[in-house]
Amino acid sequence: MQRSTLLKYKNYRYFKAASLLVIFAVMAYLFDQSATGAYGGSWLGYLFGILSASIVVVLMLYGVRKRLAPIRTERRNLLNALSPQQKVPDSRKREANWLRHHGATLQGWLSAHAYLGSALVVLATLHTGFQFGWNIHSLAYVLMMSAIISGCYGIYAYLRFPRLMTANMGGIGTFDSLLLEIDNLDKQASIKSLQFSDDICAIVLKARQGTRIGGNLFQQLTAYQRNCPTSQAVQQLQVLGKNLKYDQLKSFDDLYSVMAHKESLVRRARLDVMYKARLGFWLYLHTPLSIAFLAALIAHIVAIFFYW
Amino acid sequence: MTEKFKIAIIGAGPAGLSAATHAAELGISHVLLEAGQHPANTIHKYQKGKLVMAEPAVLPLRSPMAFAAGTRENILETWHEDIQRYKVNLRLGAQVDGIKGERGDFHVTLSSEQTINAEFVVLAIGLQGNINKLGVQGEDLPNVQYQLDDPEEFKDETIVVVGGGDAGVENALALAQQNRVILINREEEFSRCKEGNFLMLQAAIKAGRIEPRVSAGIDHIDADTENGFLLRVVAKTSEGVEIINCHRVIARLGASPPRKLLESFGVKFPNSDISSAPELSEQYESNVPGLYIIGALGGCPLIKQALNHGYEVIEYILGNPVVAADEPLLKQKISSFNASCSVNEGLAIIRRNAPILADLTALQLRELLLESCVLTPRPNETIFNYDDYTSSFFSILEGELAVFVKAKDGSEIYFQTKAGNFFGEMGLISGRRRSATIKAITDCVLIETPRRSMLKLINSVESVRRKLDEVSMKRVVRNCLTNTLPESELNYLLQGATIRRYKAGDVLFHQGDKADGLYLIRRGSVIISQMTGGKEDVLSYVITGNYFGEMALISDKPRSKTARAASATEVVLLKAPVVIAALERNTDLRDLLAARYRENAHDKKMIEPQGKPGNLFTFLIQQGVGEATDVLLIDYSLCIRCNNCETACANTHGGISLFDREAGPTHGHTHLPTSCRHCEHPYCMQDCPPNVIHRSVNGEVFIADGCIGCSNCKNNCPYDAIQMVAVDPKFKKPGLWQALLGGANHDEKNRLPDDDLPKKAIKCDLCKDNVSGPACVRSCPTGAALRISPEALSLTMRDSSAALE
Known part of the structure; x- marks a missing residue:
């Protein structure tokens, strides 16, 4: 089962729309002969400004749509009154059918969000007429570009990480079951280590108590724990194993394989956390930047009225 | 010492208690004798917390004793209160040894040597006093x-x-x-x-x-x-x-009437069968005048019926006319088509005009009519539409109806049906959408029987099953092959035809088998696969309303493929020689099968997305998707694990997500979350005491108001799709700001502590009230979530590798 990605949504519907918009804007900019030169206050500049602001409204609506799925409550009441034996009016069936096939899904919204947001790079830049300064107007531009750049990372993350996550988790069901399995291996290793010397017991105990999955943002994003006790234990066991008597070797190999298996599971758990973090952390930049940009944009629009 | 009463009631079970309470209510001198130490001793001995049912649900209760489905403890408590309130003259530990005498002068001897003198005796001792034992050496050992x-x-x-x-x-x-x-x-x-x-x-x-x-x-x-x-x-x-x-x-071997004891009272039995009930008049009077027998001993094992018996027997003793409890309800139903006739006459009309119901006993027919509706559609009124997801059964009492069937090529075929026939059995058997539109031509009278009552009847009355199958087989042939077959050809094709039933995973035939005939599916679905180079490839997925197995018949070679049931499946098997002979005569049929033969000769395989290991479709079928009508799948190459699907679900359903995105198996990049699949024959609907799980016309299986929290549906669901949860009635969807600030994630915090509210069953209803469809799918930002039927999925996988929109 392969579904289309958000970039390919409805056969590149929003890519086409955004491209047309960009081509039109660039052509208009190049052929513009206005006496005032290119700046936001020319008639073409205003047009670009209005277009860009409208696009910003659409981009912001994505955030609303994502959080508040629309529900038709008046229909809800109608249907609750119907008993299972009663018939649903044909008009409602048609409406529902239409909505199910043509109504916007959140995926459609996100596809439009990505392409129109990218088109904004061109439209808004042309709107500036390449005139920048230390003012509220350029601040809005900088905030907008930062939000778009963080958004571009988001698209990259959305397209790349899901496959890696699935591959990483393999046949394991859920993250919680992975943690349970690690805990189980820890218990096994503790019991198996008891028959060996104190230093081996200490290594295994440290691996059980000191291994962290997750942690601070940096650790989450890199899937890294400095001097991870589990990795260290596997390395040290390799060394210590050489000093053992022959009759202990079989039980030692047993312990070693448990620890090695644990190390690989810990690695997978950390990678899973890493992918989740990489899929999620940028939103903590993107959303505040977008809201800051919106505030700056409102200030920009209010301010230009004073130029009149 | 002798005491004197008007009525002596023996046995304080539901029937006896009800009779005694009614006598007490009327101020009649009475005594209720119970050998055990508790009233309602049998219910008292039920497992703790056992849920006691109040079947048949439609039968009105006419006893002064309250009774509704509930736990053993609740029922015993209410009855205890009723006994106190009506001041029932109850004697516990009063074992009856003998009854002598006749109407007006009975002598009831107790084991305590006491004698009770009564004008009438009501025996309500049930069967549990005479539990069947093992009947082998050691049956009475301790333990x-x-x-x-x-x-x-x-x-x-x-x-x-x-x-x-x-x-x-x-x-x-x-x-x-x-x-x-x-x-x-x-x-x-x-x-x-x-x-x-x-x-x-x-x-x-x-x-x-x-x-x-x-x-x-x-x-x-x-x-x-x-x-x-x-x-x-x-x-x-x-x-x-x-x-x-x-x-x-x-x-636990059941119980039988205490025959010896009854015979010592002079009661006669109709035959020597150990389980037979004593001979009784319509007023529950035995062959001994003045000795009445009610309840389970009188042949009515259900609690509610026994309670009604108790009430009625007192009325009979007083000489009052009693109308059966269900009489007014039946009268009302019958009067909708014949205002003047009595209930018995009405039932006779039903027997005459609906042959499929003719062999029911009076009790069965009354119960069926109670649970059914009588419809009187006007000319041109639609009964149901093609593609509706309803499953009730219709018997035609009067009038003519038009049937519009959609043929495979999309054209519409029309024929008529009239009084004496029935329809709607296809949806009932297959659990799928209606295959035709039915409209009234004249004024009609129809009996619409709900799915559950009809299934019960099919399973318990052989003649109903036989008559239904007879007609059903003809209709299946028409539906699966062609609607234009003449009746004579149809009868010919059905010579020696059988109905075969398979469990999910059973093989219908193996590659290399000799061809035994043509298979027409009337319920379930089948996977056709082929072994090539030691690997099994799935070629197609065949659902109800289609046929398969024609290739080997036409080519006269062994089976080239294997057919395996994808879910519980029923097929009509037409015999090979009959089909071959019919093909020689009937060119239409030959063309039809030949066209299919050529199409299948291409051996199109199902396409595996992204070349991932194994066979995705086989995996899904192994996970039970074959019996699903609408299954949630997630493309894990797109899913960003944001759980927005669960959040949207929770926001639509009182703050609790009805599925678990992360749980469930994954195959390649296809993930099958733990969620409701809206099965063709939903397990959850099989045993819902208040009968509140329904399928809507659009196919969504949902739980309506009235759940009693018994967990039957949860236990019956093999897919873990039902939860028992206390839903917060005050839940409000979070607003935008709350959502923006992170308060909108559905979470365990929406679940109320255990003892706050009664727990009820909740499950996915496919957001049936939301016109734009399931919230989980609508709110997936990357379009990874998909709700689809297995047949639609199989078609997409067979036809092209195009992405699913």
């Missing part, structure tokens, strides 16, 4: 018991449970929690117990919690305290003699 009060009393024991009925299975299931349980069943299958118990038993056997012995019986039991056990059971099983060392034997 061989015939009832189970509290299963938690026993722990870490080895217990042999005997009996494959509901009591035996319920006991075995409860005991298996903390004991080793061996369940002995006389029959080969556990077909006598309720579907819900059967499913739970299957699961317990599969999990190894119950060890079954079928076609088995106990030969004898010895007391044997060696090896730490108490008993040694010698059992005869299908594999020979087995010796089982155990601590306890619990036998």
